[in-house]
Amino acid sequence: MATLDTVDVPDTSSREGKAMGRVAVIGDVGGYVAHLRHALGQLGVTGSVWPDDLHVIQVGDLFGGRSDVEVAELVAPHLRAGRWTQLIGNWELEAVGGIAIGRAGRTVRPGAVAEFRRWHRDGLTRRAAAVTSSSGAVGVVTHAGISRGFWKNDLRSEPDARLVVDRLNTMRLDDVARPGSMFGRPD
Numbered sequence: 001m002a003t004l005d006t007v008d009v010p011d012t013s014s015r016e017g018k019a020m021g022r023v024a025v026i027g028d029v030g031g032y033v034a035h036l037r038h039a040l041g042q043l044g045v046t047g048s049v050w051p052d053d054l055h056v057i058q059v060g061d062l063f064g065g066r067s068d069v070e071v072a073e074l075v076a077p078h079l080r081a082g083r084w085t086q087l088i089g090n091w092e093l094e095a096v097g098g099i100a101i102g103r104a105g106r107t108v109r110p111g112a113v114a115e116f117r118r119w120h121r122d123g124l125t126r127r128a129a130a131v132t133s134s135s136g137a138v139g140v141v142t143h144a145g146i147s148r149g150f151w152k153n154d155l156r157s158e159p160d161a162r163l164v165v166d167r168l169n170t171m172r173l174d175d176v177a178r179p180g181s182m183f184g185r186p187d
Helices: 033-042 068-080 110-121 148-153 161-170
Strands: 022-026 054-058 084-087 128-132 138-142
Touching: 022 033, 033 068, 068 084, 068 110, 084 128, 128 161, 138 161
Parallel strands: 022 054, 054 084
Antiparallel strands: 128 138
């Protein structure tokens, strides 16, 4: 978990750029609702109580286990309230029109896929998010990182993290998620 001072929260203009206090970056949940509840509890989330100073960025691969629907039900109100930024991982690609990457024969529960599609249709999912530290440094959060080759070739070596995020979030899905990789192969 990273603690930062601000986060850009697209589509939530009342919170955009506002000092948030804490930003928790949560990795792959994989459909494990108990683990997600535990992590949120460590951040002070209990039942319907959400700390005012907390924003969560979940990096994708939210699904992939037997509790996918319960995970979606837990996340949905926080996502819709602007307290949660949901990034797209390889487990969610198919739900947003991409190809299934790296699932090893497992599937996402249909109810969770339907919910994720609604989030995507409503503009609530992203491929990347920008975060700003207390020193003013801006970083990029993605599901799989950005390879040097992708940054050089597809993002034209853009040095501004916010512009990188804007480009990632507006590029054609096929240009971002390719078989065997997201955001380019390691080089």
